[in-house]
Every structure is written in C-alpha cells, then in structure tokens.
Amino acid sequence: MAGCAGVAIHLLPRIACAATAIVLPSAADQRQFSVYYKGSRIGAHTILYSSATGETQVSTRISLLVKAAFFTMFRFSHSSTEIWRDGQLMSLRSETVEHGETLRVDGVATPQGFRVVSKGGPFIAPAATLTSNSLWTPAVLEQTTLVDAQYGGIIGVSARKFADEQIVIAGRQIAVTRYTLITPYLAGSIWYDEKNLWVRGEFERDGSHIQYQLDL
Template identity: 30%
Template sequence: MGKALFLILMLLVTGLLLQPVSAMAATTEQWAFRAIRKGEDIGHHNVTVTRRDGEAKATVDISLIVRAFGFLPLYHYHHKSQELWRDGRLVSLESTTDDNGAQHYVKALATADGVLQIEGSRFKGSAPADVMTTSYWNSAFPRHKLLLDTQSGRLLEVTVAEQPLQPEEGVPPDARHYRLDGDLRLELWYDSARRWIKNRFRASDGSVIDYRLAP
C-alpha cells in the first residue's frame, strides 16, 4: 500500500473515531399491531421511532381493510405519517390518509416561538407548542387533554381517566388502562415502562376494533 493511500485511510479512520459518540448513537423502537374486528385480522398499524441527540423521528403506517365473505372489500383505510420531535415537543408532521376514498392530509411546522402552524384537510390554524399527536406511541400521551388529529389536522379536546385493570389477553398485570372521552373516544393500555401495548375503539358501524401487538 502506498504511503499516500495509507495516510488517507488513517485520516478517514481517525475522523470517524473523533466524532462525538452522541452523534453516532441512535436507538430505534418499533410497534407492530394487528387490528382485530369480530375475531378477524383486518390489517396492521406499525410505528417506528428513532431517537438521537434529543430528537425523535416517528414513522406511522396503517392499513385496514374490512371484507365481506372474506374477499369482498367493504371499507379501507390507509394512513402514512412522519413526525419529528425535539426535546419532547412536536417540530413537524406530515401525513396522508385515504379513509375509504376520502382523502385527508396534514402539514404542521413549529415556528421560532414554538407555536405549531397547521395546514390540514379539516383545520388550518395554530396550536400550542405542547400539543400531543394522536399516534399514541409517545409515553406522555395520557397526560394531555389537547390532541392534534394526525389524519385531518383537527384539534381534539379530550378527558383522560385511568381505569381499573381487568384481565386482558396479552396485557401484563402491572399495565395501566386509560379511557379517552370527548372529541376522541378510545381505550389505551401502557406497560410499566409506559410503552403503548394495546388499543381499543369503536368503528363508525359500531363494531369494536382491538389492536394486539404482533408476536
């Protein structure tokens, strides 16, 4: 190996080694839920969150299809979104949703003073810097009463009440159960580490949809 090439390689390696550890380290969390309706699997709700240097980047992918007789599509829902959080506050959000043919979107961006500017298919305006999104993965979710609907941009006011824990399939005995009422109604379960582990809500036809973590 020539001296010049050796010197270049040494400089590259040294440069990599001198990078701050915090700039190279990242942690990734993933949630993969199966959506169950009337005992049948109707799709998935997947979330990936990558954390680095005080930032969290979340990617959400939802695909649900309800079929009659096991093959005839009656309803479909597809949602994709990306969130960027910094120091526990939302910096930006972009999403697109196909709700059985109705198209929705959200674009949100935090301003220099922290206020969140929202342009959505059902709301255009601003929201406080500490607003919480309806993507549920954030461990601080149960503490918030004002939510940003990631489907259409609406601001939702809710009440959150912890419920007595009942035996639930796939839920550990130290899990915590919350019920939301108001502009959004659903039930959520988090484990002792405040990690989202279960979800339940009623669809527009009155049927119950359960989220269960995929094995």
C-alpha cells in the first residue's frame, strides 16, 4: 500500500486554486470521529483546540482496536500536541504505539526551519510546514510534503478536488467539498464543509477500508 501510494503521489494533478489560509478553529469546532471497519466501530479520532496568550493548542488522539473472537488483530494509539501561533507551527510532541512499539516525535520552530527529532534522527523541515495530523484544515491538501507526526520524517501528499456535494450528517443535509487524498499510509476521500471543517473521511490503509463518521 505504501509503495503504490508513493508512486501515485506523482501522478495526481495538484489542486488548482489559490493557497488556503490556515485559520485555526476554535474550541467550539472540535472534532470527534467514530472509525468503522467492515461496519463495526473500531475506535475514535478526536481533535481538540484550546487558545491562550496568542497561541492555539491542537491535540490529536487516535485509538483503534480490531479483534477477531478472543484475538487482537490490530491495536493502534496516537496522541500529539501541536502549538500554533499566527498560522505557523511552533512545536510538536507526539507518541504512537503500534505492534507493541512506542515511537516519539518532537519538533520545534527554529531560525533555520522546523527541527524534528524522531527515531530516524533529526532533520529540518520548512518553517511553514504542516504535519500529517493537519487534516483539520484543507490547507493540508495544497502541500507536497508533510512532517510525519506519527513515525517521524517527511512524507509526500497529493490531493485534488473531486466534487461539490450534499451529504447528510446527523439527519441534516449540508453542503461539502470532497477531495481525493494520497499519502504513503492511506488513500481515499475527505470532505470539508463550507466553514472548511473536516466532516467525513473514507480511506484505504494497509488494504483495509475504513470510514470516519463525525460524532455530533
């Protein structure tokens, strides 16, 4: 899956539009998605926002568990905290546990760029970087690379606008824009509403189809 996505990244056209400003949502716009696999809920993906002294903290929490009978087939957890100021990422701290291995990623803005330290070693990303957790803003779809908040390093990303649509969430029909998205870890579709808030997702990861449904 990762190899195929890596090749396909170079084949998709870029989104043909002006750069989207990174507008940080407020606490009232926090997101919680239930994650489904084969019709069963396997966990949640939550994004929380809080602001103080001119900075915004964006916290991401992901917890997934797939069982078959009495056996655990897949377990994944991720937590990260990002600090943003004036639309720019100032710091990142994350911890991911997958297949029993714990990975940590730390990043901080420096005069040379955004410095990231992970298992793979330190590196400098562009100062205006976003992370793989930045799906909360459609500006992430205009990037060509992202800081990998889960495993460290840099990953490629490619997206294009698919269609303007009407979808139903919690019994209410809303106008949304659907985009296709490819990274080395997942490929699929992501939807944003008219306020540029993430409202739905359908992805393929490691050959498995997962759905994100917004909890209201």
